[in-house]
Amino acid sequence: MSTAYLDNNATTKVDLRVVEAMLPFFTEQFGNASSIHEFGAHVSKALRDARKQVQTLLGAEFDHEIVFTSGGTESDSTAILSALECMADRDEIVTSKVEHPAILTVCQHLEKIGRAKVHYIGVDAFGRLDLEAFRAALSPRVALVTLMWANNETGTIFPVEGLAELAKEVGALFHTDAVQAVGKVPIALKDSAIDMLSLSGHKLHGPKGVGALYVKRGSRFKPLMRGGHQERGRRAGTENAPGIVALGLACELAGQYMAEENTRVKALRDKLERGVLETVPNCFVNGDPHDRLPNTANIAFEYVEGEAILLHLNRAGIAASSGSACTSGSLEPSHVLRAMNIPFTAAHGSIRFSLSRETAEPEVDRVIEVLPGIIERLRALSPFWAGAQKAAKDFKPIYA
Amino acid sequence: MWDYTDKVKDYFFNPKNAGVLDEANAVGEVGAISCGDALKLMLKVDPVSEVILEAKFQTFGCGSAIASSSALTELVIGKTINEALNLSNQDIADFLGGLPPEKMHCSVMGYEALQAAVANFRGEEWKDDHEEGALICKCFGIDEGMIERAVRMNRLTTIEAVTAYTKAGGGCLTCFDALEGLLAKVNAKMVAEGVLAEAEAYKAGGADPAALKKKTQAARSAENAGNAGRAAVRAADVAPSPVSPLAPPPKPLTNLQRIRLIEETIEDIRPLLKKDGGDCELLDVDGSNVLVKLSGACVGCQAASMTVGGIQERISARLGVPVRVIPAKSH
Ligand SMILES: Cc1ncc(COP(=O)(O)O)c(C=O)c1O
Numbered sequence: 001m002s003t004a005y006l007d008n009n010a011t012t013k014v015d016l017r018v019v020e021a022m023l024p025f026f027t028e029q030f031g032n033a034s035s036i037h038e039f040g041a042h043v044s045k046a047l048r049d050a051r052k053q054v055q056t057l058l059g060a061e062f063d064h065e066i067v068f069t070s071g072g073t074e075s076d077s078t079a080i081l082s083a084l085e086c087m088a089d090r091d092e093i094v095t096s097k098v099e100h101p102a103i104l105t106v107c108q109h110l111e112k113i114g115r116a117k118v119h120y121i122g123v124d125a126f127g128r129l130d131l132e133a134f135r136a137a138l139s140p141r142v143a144l145v146t147l148m149w150a151n152n153e154t155g156t157i158f159p160v161e162g163l164a165e166l167a168k169e170v171g172a173l174f175h176t177d178a179v180q181a182v183g184k185v186p187i188a189l190k191d192s193a194i195d196m197l198s199l200s201g202h203k204l205h206g207p208k209g210v211g212a213l214y215v216k217r218g219s220r221f222k223p224l225m226r227g228g229h230q231e232r233g234r235r236a237g238t239e240n241a242p243g244i245v246a247l248g249l250a251c252e253l254a255g256q257y258m259a260e261e262n263t264r265v266k267a268l269r270d271k272l273e274r275g276v277l278e279t280v281p282n283c284f285v286n287g288d289p290h291d292r293l294p295n296t297a298n299i300a301f302e303y304v305e306g307e308a309i310l311l312h313l314n315r316a317g318i319a320a321s322s323g324s325a326c327t328s329g330s331l332e333p334s335h336v337l338r339a340m341n342i343p344f345t346a347a348h349g350s351i352r353f354s355l356s357r358e359t360a361e362p363e364v365d366r367v368i369e370v371l372p373g374i375i376e377r378l379r380a381l382s383p384f385w386a387g388a389q390k391a392a393k394d395f396k397p398i399y400a
Numbered sequence: 401m402w403d404y405t406d407k408v409k410d411y412f413f414n415p416k417n418a419g420v421l422d423e424a425n426a427v428g429e430v431g432a433i434s435c436g437d438a439l440k441l442m443l444k445v446d447p448v449s450e451v452i453l454e455a456k457f458q459t460f461g462c463g464s465a466i467a468s469s470s471a472l473t474e475l476v477i478g479k480t481i482n483e484a485l486n487l488s489n490q491d492i493a494d495f496l497g498g499l500p501p502e503k504m505h506c507s508v509m510g511y512e513a514l515q516a517a518v519a520n521f522r523g524e525e526w527k528d529d530h531e532e533g534a535l536i537c538k539c540f541g542i543d544e545g546m547i548e549r550a551v552r553m554n555r556l557t558t559i560e561a562v563t564a565y566t567k568a569g570g571g572c573l574t575c576f577d578a579l580e581g582l583l584a585k586v587n588a589k590m591v592a593e594g595v596l597a598e599a600e601a602y603k604a605g606g607a608d609p610a611a612l613k614k615k616t617q618a619a620r621s622a623e624n625a626g627n628a629g630r631a632a633v634r635a636a637d638v639a640p641s642p643v644s645p646l647a648p649p650p651k652p653l654t655n656l657q658r659i660r661l662i663e664e665t666i667e668d669i670r671p672l673l674k675k676d677g678g679d680c681e682l683l684d685v686d687g688s689n690v691l692v693k694l695s696g697a698c699v700g701c702q703a704a705s706m707t708v709g710g711i712q713e714r715i716s717a718r719l720g721v722p723v724r725v726i727p728a729k730s731h
Contacts, residue, residue: 303460305436308465311412332570344433348436380418381418381459382459383439383459
């Protein structure tokens with residue numbers, strides 16, 4: 001059976017060139033970068049090269065603005081806690097309701113222990129930030145604004161460069177979780193007001209467990225991990241040399257493939273959406289139709305439940321994911337779709353297909369081929385569908 | 401994904417008895433689309449022998465919801481109404497070779513649908529509209545009766561288990577006090593009846609160290625387990641709330657006292673709403689109408705109605721008289 005991996009926002013396949021590049025650092029090049037001898041010097045040089053590769057992809061001014069971490073989650077935590085510690089006279093955080101748990105859970109915890117007051121800015125039906133509420137939340141009490149560059153569930157892009165300027169006006173630090181954006185949208189940090197940016201290796205065909213935090217030169221920073229002097233004292237712990245070398249090459253390759261992401265991959269994504277929307281009644285695309293990642297398609301199917309769809313897709317060899325409650329063990333649909341006010345009739349049946357440069361056209365064709373039948377079968381089972389069919393003809397949701 | 405048994409998968413992919421039964425003379429409908437699952441059970445019952453001749457179902461829900469519904473139809477066909485009523489939700493789960501603990505509510509949904517269908521056959525009103533004791537969980541529309549049945553039938557002794565079996569408390573958990581009180585009450589009754597050991601019973605309130613410990617453990621494991629234990633974390637958060645819906649009704653209050661109490665109640669709830677990114681502000685009190693401004697996550701969505709329900713319940717309990725909470729139109 002042919003298979004289709006369309007869950008690249010969850011994780012990507014490591015590029016074989018990346019695998020090859022990292023392997024020697026487990027064997028011959030096993031040295032510690034901090035050592036004075038030849039074993040260490042070679043590794044140290046490899047880390048420098050990797051830092052430059054990440055710097056180039058981010059359009060950063062200096063390579064030492066890149067701090068290697070264990071991934072997106074560590075970068076996010078570091079940024080938030082650093083900002084609060086640096087800005088001792090300020091205790092508010094501005095973020096959004098649709099952030100990844102790596103941000104939201106930390107904010108909720110800080111609120112709970114009384115360490116910070118957090119403003120969770122809402123979004124509209126397309127997942128776009130409520131700019132009015134955002135401006136209203138800004139004040140000289142705000143230590144940090146943290147807003148994601150691109151949403152992992154819908155792909156909706158926040159205009160972070162502009163938002164960072166606004167944050168600057170009140171003297172707040174600005175951090176962005178760009179884990180889903182890096183490699184898919186052009187980034188030029190040199191000319192931006194962004195102080196900190198998180199990225200993760202495994203979302204761009206690098207390995208899991210390695211990532212980076214960009215910290216603009218001159219921006220205030222306090223480390224999360226203390227210990228040795230690695231990463232100029234900003235992230236202690238012997239460097240994960242194989243992972244860092246891999247991340248460097250993954251970033252270089254991501255830069256080379258960015259055009260493809262925005263042409264071939266985007267065309268495949270559009271084909272998938274069109275193919276599904278044309279053949280399946282009562283479904284619509286979640287997210288900002290104008291400013292969205294080129295690889296993400298989040299489609300809501302009314303009157304069916306997401307886990308049921310995924311089980312059928314899985315049996316047909318198709319890997320996707322859902323914002324449905326049932327798959328996660330929680331009882332409510334995704335916080336992102338709830339914040340967007342997607343009606344429950346559709347939020348429970350929302351499926352995310354996320355593509356990558358590894359995606360081939362037959363994979364998309366396979367979805368278009370099997371999905372209509374799956375939805376039809378499940379709707380035949382659904383007690384709500386018969387009653388809704390009349391409404392189906394003039395189905396025009398404001399979200400689509 | 402879930403670790404479903406082969407039988408669950410088989411009944412999901414090839415459900416038996418799916419569809420509409422036109423000659424049904426016993427129909428039970430439970431759940432709602434907003435809750436993420438719903439089941440319509442249709443039975444054709446011989447009016448004389450009361451044997452269930454045919455059974456069909458329609459289900460909106462996940463894999464285990466569909467499999468449980470189909471299993472239920474297989475279990476009841478050929479049984480008399482009275483025999484069918486002896487089935488428990490555990491029988492449905494057993495038929496399928498077991499369900500993941502978080503999915504037990506799917507079997508309970510099947511059980512509830514069967515009760516509803518039998519009530520319909522007998523011309524009784526199925527009390528799914530929360531008349532069976534108080535409505536406990538507003539998010540999922542779960543009443544006292546259903547929780548008590550699930551607790552008894554499955555010998556549940558923790559809040560997390562009640563949530564897994566009934567979904568009650570799986571949403572905003574403003575119902576924690578009520579849920580806890582009910583679980584303690586039912587467990588106590590079960591102890592008195594000799595069907596539950598004293599040591600196992602859940603005891604409400606911070607007075608009992610064992611219960612407290614259970615809660616902190618739940619919170620800790622929830623922090624590790626992420627979503628799965630979210631309800632439990634919140635449970636621990638709201639436990640010390642001074643407001644109990646079971647508080648005795650106070651003496652008649654002056655208008656000023658009333659407003660002050662309403663203000664206090666809203667202040668008590670706000671941290672909880674804020675945790676979900678929402679907020680609530682008192683605008684006006686007009687007789688028994690309380691006008692509030694909801695903001696953030698509370699606005700507009702279906703969650704608004706459950707938020708309003710929760711606030712209303714708390715204010716009513718605090719004042720000892722029912723009030724209506726009306727959210728002001730914003731935007
Ligand atoms: C937007 C976003 N932020 C953070 C993360 C966490 O990254 P990591 O898995 O590297 O910790 C992810 C991925 O799961 C993500 O999608």
